Amino acid sequence: MTPTKERTIAPPVRGGVGTSARRQDSVPKVKGEFAYSSDLWAEGMLWGATVRSPHPRAAIRSLDITDALTVSGVHAVLTHEDVPGRKLFGMEIVDQPVLAWDEIRYEGEPVALVAADHPENARRAADRLRVDYEELPPLVDPERAVEPDAPQLHASGNLIRHARIRCGDPAVTADVVIEGTYETAMQDQAFLGPESGLAVPAEDGGIDLYVATQWLHVDLEQLAASLGLPQDKVRITLAGVGGAFGAREDLSMQIHCCMLALYTGRPVKMMYSREESFFGHVHRHPARMHYEHGATREGELVYVKARIVLDGGAYASSSTAVCANATAFACGPYEVPNVQVDALAVYTNNPPCGAMRGFGAVQACFAYESQMDKLADALGMDPVELRMKNAMSTGSAMPTGQIVEGPAPVAELLRRVKEMSLPPAGHDAPLDLRSLPGGVSNTTHGEGIRRGVGYAIGFKNIAFSEGSDDFATARVRLFAAGGEPQVEVHSAAAEVGQGVGVVQIQVARTELGVERVTLLPADTTVGSAGSSSASRQTWMTGGAVKSACEAVRARLLERAAGELGGSPSDFSMEGGKIVSQTNGIEVSIADLLGRDSIEETREYRHRKTYPMDPETGQGDAHVAFAFAAHRAIVDVDTELGLVRVVELATAQDVGKAINPLSVEGQIEGGSAQGLGLALMEEIQVSNGRIRNPSFTDYLIPTVLDMPPMKIDVLELGDPEAPYGVKGVGEAPTISSTPAVIAALRDATGRALERAPVRPEDVVGLTEREVR
């Protein structure tokens, strides 16, 4: 292939790549006009409700719908017998019943559906459904689940995946050896807008679904299969999404709502309450992680051995990928010559777990960064220095054998957070309660307060790994209206709040030099964009929009050459005009197009990845990595165990900030979720039952818990990626948790081996640290 002539670049345009262009959705959002999935309404619409099992494990002896059908206003009561197509669904492993028929595997599992003219009537009918359950003892301990005599919850057994790394010498010894066992709790994504959607039966026998989701096309595949419809009869449009964070990657009410609509021939709306939402989506896998680190006296890592057990709950969801990540990132962004990792994801009768921001990497990072602090302590070394000494960099080999090719500024990020100025110690007079742990709850006037500082760094893969065909599609149309060039961008990329909408607009502006860019609603009439997850959309859909724009531009220049003579390479685009580089002749895009438009659709793929070897974990499984480091400063009331995070500082390489303000928002929001896991967020599950399915008792950080942040954004540019971008969304969630807990350890001297840390742990009233 001969090198092509240097590409003509459009001149700068307002609101293009690299500017904090305003979001296309923020005016309707601030005016209350943005249509969230819960706002949808259709003439003649019915309301759907789900009947859920109150038991975590049970056999269904019988189901009787007769009573429920007698409730006034009820139009349908459906059970597993009414599932038109495949009775199971699942993204990676098809193992989850659309509606349970013989066995209940978790509390809240759907068993029947109701449609009625009013939500109240639907609920009333749901209460009248008679299900005869034979309760069985739930299997809730993931370690017990893999013992040979444990009851088998699925025909395939209880082990979803066992991933391994075998690298280097398994018998190697080291001067200094430290061990630790760490746990992370089940975290909820706690998006603010509960699951909802509207299904409208179509005249062709198909269905139109408007829903808040993360990946339209994977929903479509699963819907078509379970509804027994060809894929072209299922059309999905993204409704306004009230946050996602992984929780909308699996199906919730999608099939149910469509079943009710197809059965009744009426539009059906479903909307979960907050309580139902806790049962209606997957959560972050709780993890138990045993680690052993060996190092030289000088602080060089010699080996890491880790055993990680991830509780997948009742169904697989994305457990296989979570397990792969926990394995691949088990040692952290460090060079470790000898590694043995065993990570298991298992079925239990606990709530199903799946995708949440940073999955797999979040759990492992808490363990390996806790170990690094412990090792530094054992060596008498500064914890940041120890990390820098072992930091991976471009060209390093991961324990999976993969060579890190892109920028890997591990030492640099650590150096930067370490060098940031510290907030003033102590508290000014007069005393402001708001600046103390406990705040206006008036628990301390300075007594018992100790300050702590903690550091952590984490990393994670960007985009899909292990050989999946990861692609995104975009359609771009250039046309003229009112004498002005305009662009329409169409993709199925789910805007879930993260800002992929404005990113697409910015890319089109920059590539085509046209400011007026409209984003069409995301739906399935255009090809898949893949999921809004794995920090991948800016790279992938951004890449697809860029490719489509390049194709549109090429056709425009061809057209100019055709009309004005010469070859396309003689022309460039400048400020809405096409200019000949040979004779200076200009023509406006609008004139050149007239009433025509140029439309191109492109698929973007990142470089191929490969599976990890099942025995050794070796393989180039990932395309690129995102890195972030945090420094946390906390004030701890050591007598009451209450905490105030004084400041979070972070440094992150984002490759290229397409929209700097959006990048900051992602970093702050992601860090807040990590802070939540460090200090308060836990779905408390007891014998398979959720004890706190409400925002009264599942606590997420308020504005008084999340401190202001210092943010240092690096733009090192990944040569593989469009504009050099890296994903931004997940990295901040990974290292903030261990940084906050390291700061707590610094302040209290306690081991604190479980996230979240509760006041009980800080004051030493819990036994659970010693196992």
Added chain:
Amino acid sequence: MRRISLTVNGVKHDAMVEPRQLLVYFLREQLALTGTNVGCDTSTCGACTILVNGKSAKSCTLLAVQADGAEVTTIEGLASNGEMHPLQKAFHESHGLQCGYCTPGMIMASVDLIANNDAMSDEDIRMGLEGNLCRCTGYQNIVKSVQQAAGEMRSPAST
């Protein structure tokens, strides 16, 4: 059914409501004012914050009949003559939102906050927004947006 009469965003409404109807569902379903969101059903998240007689309240724990005779303001009532309210403008300009689900409640709580407080530090703004959860932003850009709007509202001359 009960007859109620109330003023919403300056418009008088007479309506029949079920006594157990929550105010938020009356606004959303009967008046089609869906800008007020429901996030938790337990008066925790604040997404449903509106003003009742000028004071912020969580409309998921108010009955519609309790608003009989009241002046209610929702997010849809903030703009005047097509001009966005300074808070709306600030949230738009300073990226005070991501998914936006908390935004109407945040803005309504901020209206009450700014109306009842003179110059506010960031810390004061944080105190005033303690009843509104946001899961996306980490709050920083929200505090910035409120600060920006408060400044603008106090000195309309300066921009």
Added chain:
Amino acid sequence: MEVLQPTSWGEALAAKEEHPGAVPLAGGTDLLVELNFDRRRPETIIDLTRVAELNEWSHVNGGVRLGAGVDYTRVIAELASELPGLAIASRTVGSPQIRNRGTVGGNLGTSSPAGDALPPLVASGARIELAATSGTRVVPVEEFCIAPKRNVLAPDELIAAIHMPVATGPQQFSKIGTRNAMVIAVASFALTLDPPARSVGTGIGSAGPVPLRATEAERFLEGVLDEEGLWDSRGQLSEGAVARFGQLASEASRPIDDVRGSAAYRRHSLGVMAGRTLAWAWDEYRGTL
């Protein structure tokens, strides 16, 4: 479900007499949540927010008569000097929106041991005025709550007001929550010093089936203050006395393990809060010569 909306106290009492099963509604911050969750389906609700008499407070017999319907925002703004302990506690209730609606009367009506306003009422010896068409009775707050979410209100009675003495000395309140805002108390402690009466009052929240008094702690401290003549000398309180007070307060609690915290932590934190609030109150007393 029916919602009655009396506009006068007389009407309200008549409604309650006619509908003894009716549930009174004040700020709605507890009751409406229960309705939302379908945990309660009362046939009749009496909305008391339109009863003007309930929304007033006044000075009566040297004390404050706080109408059951006065919201927390007003308690903070209007009663911080008369009822400082209650005002501090009110500040920790929910969020601005909740403080705009929630009332002390509602807190009593719910009778949750976690009600933030209750420990200060206990510490200050509040008396609750209960009314029915047949007449009025006054019940000490400690006798009002009898079990979690249960109280002595007769089916035809409503809470009219809370009677509290005006503070004669320092009052404190402290509350543990697992985040820095909008949180239900894991444990709370209220302290009232009454120098003219030479008495000490305490209140414990979220650490027993009802709000509790730490009677032994009160007697102990009164003893120390008397014996050492500290009420008059305003001298320093020994660290040992502060610690012992905390220990006795802790021992007075009867907590359980639940989703918000462990019994052991509740006991521990009460000891710390009692000691600290005493130190703050005593410092304040010493500084107010």
